[in-house]
Amino acid sequence: MASTAPSIPAKAGARVAEKQPVSFWYRYKVGRILLYVVLTFGALIALTPFVYMILGSLLTRGEMMNRKLFPKDPVAGLQNYVQAWNEANFNEYFVNSVIITTITIVGMLLVCVLAAYAFARMRFPGRDLIFGIFLATMMIPETILLIPNFLIVNRLDKMMSPVLPWLNNWPSLTIPFMASVFAIFLMRQSFTTIPYELWDAARIDGAGHVRFLVQVVLPLSKAVLFTVIIFQFIGSWNALVWPLVVTSRPDWRPIAVGLYGFISEAGPELHLMLAGAVITTAPVLILYFFTQKQFTEGIATTGLKG
Amino acid sequence: MAQQSSAYAPSGRMTGARKRAVQEAITGYLFIAPASILLTVFGLFPLLYAFYISLHRWRIKKGPFLGLKNYTKALGDPQDILWFVVGVVLIFLAWFIWRNMVQEQRAWAMALKFLAVIVLLVGAWAAIMGLGKMIKSGDRQMFESFVITIFYAVGVVPVQLAGALLLAVMLYQNIKGKDWYRMIYFMPYVTITVASAGVFRAIFSRRPESIANRIFGLIGVPPQKWLQEPHGIWELIFGHFGIHLKQVLLGAGLDSFLVFVLLGPSLALISIMLYNLWVFIGYDAVIFLAGLGAIPSDLYEAAEIDGANRWQLFRHVTLPLLSPTIYFLTVITVMGVFKAINHVLVMREPAAQGTVDTASLYIFDQFYLSTRFGYASAIAMVLFAVILTLTFVQNRFAQRRVFYG
DSSP: OTTOOHHHHHHHHHHHHSSSOOHHHHHTHHHHHHHHHHHHHHHHHHHHHHHOOOOHOOHHHHHTTOOSSSOHHHHHTTTTHHHHHHHHHHHHHHHHHHHHHHHHHHHHHHHHHHHHHHHHOOOTTTTTHHHHHHHGGGGOHHHHHHHHHHHHHHHHHHHTTTTTTOSHHHHHHGGSOOOHHHHHHHHHHHHSOOOOOHHHHHHHHHHOOHHIIIIIHHHHHHHHHHHHHHHHHHHHHHHHHHHHHEEEEEGGGOOHHHHHHHHHHHHHHHHHHHHHHHHHHHHHHHHHHHHHHHHHHHHHHHHHTO | OOHHHHOOOOOOTOOOHHHHHHHHHHHHHHHHHHHHHHHHHIHHHHHHHHHHTEEEEEEEEEEOTTTTTHHHHOOOHHHHHHHHHHHHHHHHHHHHHHHHHHTSSHHHHHHHHHHHHHHHHHHHHHHHHHHHHHHHHHHHHHHHHHHHHHHHHHHHEEEEEHHHHHHHHHHHSSSSHHHHHHHHHHHHHSSOOHHHHHHHHHHOOSSSTTTHHHHHTTTTTOOOOOGGGOSBBHHHHHHHHHHHHHHHHHTTTOOOHHHHHHHHHHHHHHHHHHHHHHHHHHHHHHHHHHHHHTSSSHHHHHHTTTTOHHHHIIIIIHHHHHHHHHHHHHHHHHHHHHHHHHHHHHHHHHGGGGOOOOOOHHHHHIOOOOOOHHHHHHHHHHHHHHHHHHHHHHHHHHHOOOOOO
């Protein structure tokens, strides 16, 4: 640059600088450097627990006891994962969580896509009132619903136990979460933006609501579908209190409950507890790394039209 | 738009259109039926059911009808509750009068304003007196759990929102590696709560070599017990300078509950609040970033031409246009504080002596550990009333301050 640049503009620039002394902040880019320092410092705070979790999970029992931070032999530390996996029965919990999450997401999509479509694109008496009631239920905290829902699920279990028991089984862990008002709300918002011309065209071609929904609306709404799936995934994978209440045996307990039990029992076996934390977190984090962009953008848009 | 009119067109003219409208209505009801049934069974009916449960002695199996006894057990003497409720209603009334009169200049308006102030004072007196007596005759632990929830909210909500906004504004600048920063800041939110809370339990352990003690040691904080520390933060700080705040306050003749409030949140609770900030600041920042991106840039340009400096730009362009996002996040965060249970359950240590038990956790304990379904439901209904009042106040407050495009 310097060699090819003509000398006149450079001089002119110098003259301007002489007349209007550039501030210290601007000249040395103090503001920008400060910006990077603060952002990096914050990022370090955000990362510290992860680094600690991974390093700690690779320590031997002796190193943990001697308050070491860095493992001497990380490869040998991998043994912790095997041990934690076997001791905490993660095998079973892991499979449970995958099944529970899958059933919940599929059910949620079926239930909520239909409702969101009806609220967005169809006309029937009382539509807005019903939607308002739906939205109002979001204000009811789960803590209040916990006890009655436990009793309701108990009753359903007694009623249906020969065919389909609810307690210690998938229905109690999945069905109550299939009607997600938040998902309906997000999808309704997205569905309303689809131009009416498309519906007119589809109707001329003889398509009804179902075909229009499946062939036009859903393919155009991939972003919002992805967002609600992600939210449901995080929700199901995270659920602790409800599964704790409706399961009494490990055969249907999800991974969060398994890890919770493991943490309470681990006590001095901190390195195993950390290994368990890595095992449970890894799938979500890996999924996150691969879908990072859609993931954050999907969540970001939820705040736009509060 | 054209269909809108045709759907409800007067009959006789277009029977075909009318038939279609009826058909569409039936299909619509069918479409919302599954969601409606599920929401009714697991979302609306349970609310009524919870109230029904709360009127009974109910330990796993339904017991005798108790009326409002569970409520008086929790909240104390009905007379005191009445005083409190009357006080709160008076405060709202005073606010209502004040709001309608604040722009009037005439003499009678002045008189009404004066009246509002008196109503406010009387209301505040009745509410505080009633509440003081309720705490004495009611379930002290429950009141403590509400205070703990308030500590939690007051400590977390402003810091979290301000931190997230600052972070978002910084990330919104033209910087290199923006996506990387955003990804890192968002990671805590994606992590399994139980796992990350478990890690924080190890970080905030009482061992002198724990990560928290090492980090805070860098800025000269002596080793603390963190999650196992039941003493209030003010008590600890004063204690550091050799003052036994608790004895001083008790010696001054203050009520023991008031002393509990004045000593501040326990260090254990503060550790949990730090965890909460760690999880949600990045999440809130991502939502703020989207809000910032939605502000049209010509507004900034116009303001710059008018000679606004950077702070004025932020204060008069960014903040007002971001107010819907701020409101949305405030509501979400406050609701989150009231729901806070999973991570508290994981990070709770017996040594913290119940100083981290938020209202939700107290309800959960009464239900799950003590199997007092009726009593737990009564407290849950009280919590619900508190949340509804808060939402109402938030809404009213927002109406004047939130600027929708």
